[in-house]
Amino acid sequence: MTAPxxxxxxxxxxxxxxxxxxxxLVLREALAGATRFSEFRTRLGIASDVLAARLAKLVDSGVMxxxxxxxxxxxxxxxxxxxxxxxRLNVVLCALQEWGNEHLPDTVSTVAYRADDGRRVRVxxxxxxxxxxxxxxxxxxxx
Amino acid sequence: MTAPxxxxxxxxxxxxxxxxxxxxLVLREALAGATRFSEFRTRLGIASDVLAARLAKLVDSGVMxxxxxxxxxxxxxxxxxxxxxxxRLNVVLCALQEWGNEHLPDTVSTVAYRADDGRRVRVxxxxxxxxxxxxxxxxxxxx
Numbered sequence: 001m002t003a004p005x006x007x008x009x010x011x012x013x014x015x016x017x018x019x020x021x022x023x024x025l026v027l028r029e030a031l032a033g034a035t036r037f038s039e040f041r042t043r044l045g046i047a048s049d050v051l052a053a054r055l056a057k058l059v060d061s062g063v064m065x066x067x068x069x070x071x072x073x074x075x076x077x078x079x080x081x082x083x084x085x086x087x088r089l090n091v092v093l094c095a096l097q098e099w100g101n102e103h104l105p106d107t108v109s110t111v112a113y114r115a116d117d118g119r120r121v122r123v124x125x126x127x128x129x130x131x132x133x134x135x136x137x138x139x140x141x142x143x
Numbered sequence: 144m145t146a147p148x149x150x151x152x153x154x155x156x157x158x159x160x161x162x163x164x165x166x167x168l169v170l171r172e173a174l175a176g177a178t179r180f181s182e183f184r185t186r187l188g189i190a191s192d193v194l195a196a197r198l199a200k201l202v203d204s205g206v207m208x209x210x211x212x213x214x215x216x217x218x219x220x221x222x223x224x225x226x227x228x229x230x231r232l233n234v235v236l237c238a239l240q241e242w243g244n245e246h247l248p249d250t251v252s253t254v255a256y257r258a259d260d261g262r263r264v265r266v267x268x269x270x271x272x273x274x275x276x277x278x279x280x281x282x283x284x285x286x
Binding site: 008009010011012013014015016017018019020021024025028031032033061062063085087088089090091092093094095096097098099100101102103104106107108109110111112113114115116119120121122123124125126127128130131132133135136137138139140141142 | 149151152153154155156157158159160161162163164167168171174175176204205206228230231232233234235236237238239240241242243244245246247249250251252253254255256257258259262263264265266267268269270271273274275276278279280281282283284285
């Protein structure tokens with residue numbers, strides 16, 4: 001049972017997509033450069049059927065696309081590449097990571113984010129002019 | 144089965160905490176100002192036992208604190224208030240909302256974020272000097 005507006009809430013749909021543990025880990029590895037089934041399986045220690053289901057869900061959601069590749073002398077295989085929408089989830093992952101690093105005890109981050117030129121970056125609220133707004137000054141808009 | 148470093152990964156722990164649907168919705172309502180058990184129950188249409196379990200989990204995780212309050216002529220009741228760590232999840236929710244609005248079809252946002260003075264704010268990558276870095280220029284750091 002949910003409130004009438006929940007079914008189409010972009011926020012709820014987004015968290016349902018990326019909030020599932022394995023889906024999230026697959027995304028993390030994809031953002032770190034993994035594209036092949038065997039890469040995801042090895043890096044995550046995930047069962048093949050679980051991995052296949054998660055990849056299919058990410059393809060269905062428009063976060064990844066399936067592309068065939070073939071190594072010399074081998075049969076064709078599928079690679080899984082992030083779409084532009086998928087790559088844009090880096091902001092969400094980085095925001096979660098920063099929060100976890102700061103507020104969850106006894107954890108370490110296994111990934112950090114930097115600009116292409118090697119600068120460390122953070123996730124912050126910014127206003128229309130690009131000025132940083134402290135998180136403590138930000139409120140949800142009343143519905 | 145998970146890779147050896149997963150157990151203490153701040154990113155994984157963060158998504159396990161906030162990624163569960165009801166926990167996430169409780170957080171969303173808390174960020175929007177809900178504090179009383181009955182408020183959460185009414186706004187979300189959630190079963191009381193499920194709500195009690197999610198609130199307990201959020202208290203255990205340091206995201207909320209339980210405070211007793213008493214209305215005139217009534218028995219004492221518990222209110223659930225966000226801690227500083229909990230309030231800081233607004234960046235994560237806003238990042239998810241922006242991504243969902245942009246990339247998930249047929250959805251509408253049920254909450255939006257503004258600075259206290261009414262300015263609309265967005266979540267962006269910024270560098271050490273506070274300059275906005277386009278998301279497409281940001282990469283995970285090689286592990």
